[in-house]
Amino acid sequence: xxxxxxxxxxxxxxxxxxxxxxxxxxxxxxxxxxxxxxxxxxxxxxxxxxxxxxxxxxxxxxxxxxxxxxxxxxxxxxxxxxxxxxxxxxxxxxxxxxxxxxxxxxxxxxxxxxxxxxxxxxxxxxxxxxxxxxxxxxxxxxxxxxxxxxxxxxxxxxxxxxxxxxxxxxxxxxxxxxxxxxxxxxxxxxxxxxxxxxxxxxxxxxxxxxxxxxxxxxxxxxxxxxxxxxxxxxxxxxxxxxxxx
Amino acid sequence: xxxxxxxxxxxxxxxxxxxxxxxxxxxxxxxxxxxxxxxxxxxxxxxxxxxxxxxxxxxxxxxxxxxxxxxxxxxxxxxxxxxxxxxxxxxxxxxxxxxxxxxxxxxxxxxxxxxxxxxxxxxxxxxxxxxxxxxxxxxxxxxxxxxxxxxxxxxxxxxxxxxxxxxxxxxxxxxxxxxxxxxxxxxxxxxxxxxxxxxxxxxxxxxxxxxxxxxxxxxxxxxxxxxxxxxxxxxxxxxxxxxxxxxxxxxxxxxxxxxxxxxxxxxxxxxxxxxxxxxxxxxxxxxxxxxxxxxxxxxxxxxx
Ligand SMILES: Nc1ncnc2c1ncn2[C@@H]1O[C@H](COP(=O)(O)OP(=O)(O)OP(=O)(O)O)[C@@H](O)[C@H]1O
Ligand SMILES: Nc1ncnc2c1ncn2[C@@H]1O[C@H](COP(=O)(O)OP(=O)(O)OP(=O)(O)O)[C@@H](O)[C@H]1O
Ligand code: SF4
Ligand SMILES: [Mg+2]
Ligand SMILES: [Mg+2]
Numbered sequence: 350x351x352x353x354x355x356x357x358x359x360x361x362x363x364x365x366x367x368x369x370x371x372x373x374x375x376x377x378x379x380x381x382x383x384x385x386x387x388x389x390x391x392x393x394x395x396x397x398x399x400x401x402x403x404x405x406x407x408x409x410x411x412x413x414x415x416x417x418x419x420x421x422x423x424x425x426x427x428x429x430x431x432x433x434x435x436x437x438x439x440x441x442x443x444x445x446x447x448x449x450x451x452x453x454x455x456x457x458x459x460x461x462x463x464x465x466x467x468x469x470x471x472x473x474x475x476x477x478x479x480x481x482x483x484x485x486x487x488x489x490x491x492x493x494x495x496x497x498x499x500x501x502x503x504x505x506x507x508x509x510x511x512x513x514x515x516x517x518x519x520x521x522x523x524x525x526x527x528x529x530x531x532x533x534x535x536x537x538x539x540x541x542x543x544x545x546x547x548x549x550x551x552x553x554x555x556x557x558x559x560x561x562x563x564x565x566x567x568x569x570x571x572x573x574x575x576x577x578x579x580x581x582x583x584x585x586x587x588x589x590x591x592x593x594x
Numbered sequence: 595x596x597x598x599x600x601x602x603x604x605x606x607x608x609x610x611x612x613x614x615x616x617x618x619x620x621x622x623x624x625x626x627x628x629x630x631x632x633x634x635x636x637x638x639x640x641x642x643x644x645x646x647x648x649x650x651x652x653x654x655x656x657x658x659x660x661x662x663x664x665x666x667x668x669x670x671x672x673x674x675x676x677x678x679x680x681x682x683x684x685x686x687x688x689x690x691x692x693x694x695x696x697x698x699x700x701x702x703x704x705x706x707x708x709x710x711x712x713x714x715x716x717x718x719x720x721x722x723x724x725x726x727x728x729x730x731x732x733x734x735x736x737x738x739x740x741x742x743x744x745x746x747x748x749x750x751x752x753x754x755x756x757x758x759x760x761x762x763x764x765x766x767x768x769x770x771x772x773x774x775x776x777x778x779x780x781x782x783x784x785x786x787x788x789x790x791x792x793x794x795x796x797x798x799x800x801x802x803x804x805x806x807x808x809x810x811x812x813x814x815x816x817x818x819x820x821x822x823x824x825x826x827x828x829x830x831x832x833x834x835x836x837x838x839x840x841x842x843x844x845x846x847x848x849x850x851x852x853x854x855x856x857x858x859x860x861x862x863x864x865x866x867x868x869x870x871x872x873x874x875x876x877x878x879x880x881x882x883x884x885x886x887x888x889x890x891x892x893x894x895x896x897x898x
Contacts, residue, residue, distance in 0.1 A: 382846075387766040489855060490630060503732055519629040524838035524849040531848055544801040553849060576842050590772075591797075591842055 352415040354379045354540040355400070355433075360409035360419075362392075362399050371394040373409075379507065380534060382541040384551040384572070386587065387561035393544045396561070397512045399433040400542060431461055431504030438498050438513035443497055444485040449537030451481040452464055452498050456505045470499045475529060484572060491522035498529065505537075512544045527553050546593050552576055560584045565576065595619055595659055596641070596788050602653030603640045605632075608860045610649065612812040613635050615886065618788040618805075620755070623779075623801025624822065626792045629856050632809040634792045638758050640664070641790075642676050658756055674704055677749030677787065679778070681761040683741035686748065687733045693744045694719065694729025700751045708898050711844065718747040721784070722777045739770030743777055750781045757787040763798065775802055796839065800824050806833045811867035812859050818889045828890045831868045 353376040362370040369392045377383045385393050396555040398404035402418055413432060421429070434457075437443040444453055451467055452575055458465035470477040474495040485493055494514065501509055514530070515523040531554065533539060545551050551558060551572070558575040560568045560583065568581040579585045596618040603611035613632045614896050618624045626634050639645050641656045643665060646871045656663045658675060669845050680686055684762060688696055697715040701855075706714065715728045720745040733741055742762060749757060759778055763771040779802060780790045805825040808816040808831070816829040817845070827833040836853045857863060862868055869879040885889045 389770075393836065490857065520796060520835055521629060521838050521852045522855070524840070524851045528848045528851055547840075549840040549842050550842065552842045553846060555846065572846060590840070 350546070352412070352487075353377060354381075355415060355542065356410075356412045356415075357400060358410040358412075360399060360411065361407045362395050363407050364398070365534035368564050370399060373561075373566055375559055375566065375569060377508065377540045377542055380538045380542050380555070382534065382543050382555050384543045384545060384555035384558045385561050385566075386540060386545060386548060386551055386558060387589075388574075389518055391561045392564040393511055393546075393561055397510050397542065397544050398433065398525060400582075401433060401510045403435065403482075411545060431457070432441040432506050433506070433510065434506045435572065436501050436509055436511045436514050441485060441490070441493055441517075444500075449482050449484060450476075453485075453496055454499045454503055457500060461504060463504070470503055473533070474499045475525070482510075482586070489522070490518050491525060492524055493582050494518060494522075495529070498526075498533075502533070502537075506539070508540045508542065510542045513546070515550060516547065517547065523550070528553060541571055547590060548576065560587065596656070596790075598637075598641060598654070599652035601640060601651065601656060603636050603645065603647040603649055604652040609652075610812055611640065611860045612862075613654065613883075614809075614812075614814050616807050616814060616817060618756070618790060621783075621792055622781060622805065623789045624804045625806045626790055626809065627794065627796060627799055627806060628809030629794060631856065631858065633812040633859075634809055635760055635807070636812075638678075638763060638790055638792055639755075641724065642678055643760060644678070644803065645749050647753045656662075656857045659687050674700045677752070677754035677757045679745050679749050679757075679759040680743070680783060682765050683731070683738065683792075683870050686745045687741060689733055692730050693736070697744070697747050700748050704752055705806075714751070715747075718751055719744075719887050721750075721781065723773075730783055731779045737770070739774060742770075742774050744869045746774075746777055746781055750785050750787070753785050757782055757789040758792070758816050759789070760792040761794070762791070764793070764795070771798070778802075780847035796824065808835075811857055813867060813883075813888055813891065815868070815891045816889060817886070819876055822889075828895050829892050830872050830874055830894065836875075860870075865887045866891075 355377040358374050360370055361368060362371045373396060387393055392586045399406040406419050410417060454467050454470055476495045515526050534541060544553055555572045558572050559566045562583050568575060568584050578590060579588055599615045601611055601614045602609055610625045628634050629779045639652050639869050652662050655817055687698055694715050697718055698711040701711040701714055716729060718731060719726060722744055762778060791802055803820050807814055809830050816823055816832045823832060828838050840849055852871055865882055866879045868882050869875045876893050879893055882891045
């Protein structure tokens with residue numbers, strides 16, 4: 350069988366005495382969205398940061414196309430960076446306020462010493478290239494998140510790790526960004542590790558869902574199954590707690 | 595009873611709130627929803643007499659049990675009869691003062707003696723689920739959720755006739771949101787205050803509000819019971835907004851979106867502000883502002 354795009358095996362991360370991520374195993378294929386859901390503090394962001402190597406895992410393996418990332422040094426990791434990118438929850442805090450849209454999207458290209466097509470990237474995420482000269486505070490929340498996505502796409506990654514990418518957005522903007530992510534996945538065959546506490550959002554994007562509780566995955570399966578016929582008590586409680594469901 | 599009629603708020607020559615009318619009865623919770631920038635906060639700040647610098651009330655009235663609130667000389671009445679809970683608890687708390695003392699101070703300013711104020715402060719803490727031993731801590735020693743509960747205790751300390759909560763849980767962890775809403779609803783029931791809950795979170799509002807008011811570009815476009823507005827919205831904007839919500843069970847796939855984005859107040863189109871995005875717009879929609887009639891501000895609904 351071919352290697353999946355991302356394979357995470359028995360990943361652990363401790364802060365002091367406590368384990369934020371406590372033995373997590375899963376895989377994500379090309380063109381596939383695996384959603385990680387769970388309550389605040391269960392370790393989702395820590396997991397995302399370990400996968401994207403913004404945090405160093407305590408132990409375990411993170412393989413991208415079979416290549417081990419977890420133990421690579423920063424220097425050895427650099428040439429692989431373009432292949433996986435992180436998109437954050439709050440676009441206003443993840444974008445440098447003093448840079449223009451153009452500079453923000455160009456930054457990853459500059460770091461890797463490639464030219465890239467910034468106006469093309471902006472149109473691809475549905476941003477008027479005329480906004481290239483603006484600063485983040487001159488944009489709406491939805492526009493800022495599009496800039497974050499354009500920046501993540503600049504180096505043509507295979508995998509996006511999306512940590513609560515639509516949580517801070519209004520309902521109508523949330524729907525626009527979800528649709529954008531679905532379209533980009535289809536066009537580019539991207540794999541998504543999609544982190545969210547919102548089961549309704551997750552149901553619109555996920556092929557498979559993994560439920561995280563206290564640093565561990567308690568249930569993983571196809572989206573319809575996990576949401577429709579949850580097998581774990583904790584998942585049942587999560588689904589039951591969704592307002593209006 | 596709060597009665598707001600044709601309220602207009604202007605900032606820099608632009609009407610950021612443009613003729614808003616609604617009522618809230620004692621004991622009732624009105625959920626005010628709308629996208630970022632639609633004017634929810636400005637409407638409620640105007641009612642509470644707390645508008646920031648450049649913004650002023652330039653039209654309409656807001657009365658609490660018949661007392662006009664929009665006149666500046668009524669500062670004291672407002673402080674006493676309106677409780678306000680803001681999004682960020684830090685803006686309401688003094689970082690250098692113990693939380694019990696802050697609650698007691700609110701009571702003392704309005705005439706309670708020292709001992710009575712202390713005793714009442716402890717009662718209020720208990721009411722929001724915080725043990726009396728915490729009265730002596732400083733705000734930074736508490737979690738965000740606990741800080742917001744202190745703010746709620748302060749807001750209800752004087753048994754306000756009107757309680758305004760503007761995005762009270764938006765800045766907090768999802769897990770404490772439910773707890774804060776429970777505390778807020780208990781406080782609201784206990785005081786019997788007319789309550790306005792401002793939020794962009796439709797799910798949250800649907801659980802807490804009796805009636806809903808939907809704002810778009812500085813105007814109120816639909817009001818009704820929570821079941822009506824969320825379950826069977828009549829205004830094309832509210833209807834499109836409800837459709838664009840992801841739902842469990844709908845399965846994976848694109849959501850029905852509203853094209854474009856809401857206009858800023860200074861580029862609000864003439865007539866119905868929603869007309870450039872409205873799938874059922876009529877010719878007159880681009881010329882005349884539809885009045886709120888029968889709970890809906892829409893020509894197609896009124897003519898149809
Ligand atoms: N840098 C850190 N130092 C110490 N503890 C941390 C650090 N980052 C996270 N933690 C702890 O690890 C646990 C998991 O946190 P994490 O941010 O991963 O949760 P989360 O599931 O993303 O929550 P949320 O939904 O609120 O974003 C928490 O108990 C948190 O306090
Ligand atoms: N101090 C100010 N001076 C001038 N205009 C302002 C000021 N504050 C806000 N506005 C404008 O008033 C309009 C209404 O803003 P308001 O804060 O009431 O929106 P809101 O519905 O509460 O949005 P959010 O959901 O983002 O809190 C916005 O277009 C905003 O740009
Ligand atoms: S008034 Fe006209 S444009 Fe506005 S919502 Fe109704 S039909 Fe649409
Ligand atoms: Mg997180
Ligand atoms: Mg607001």
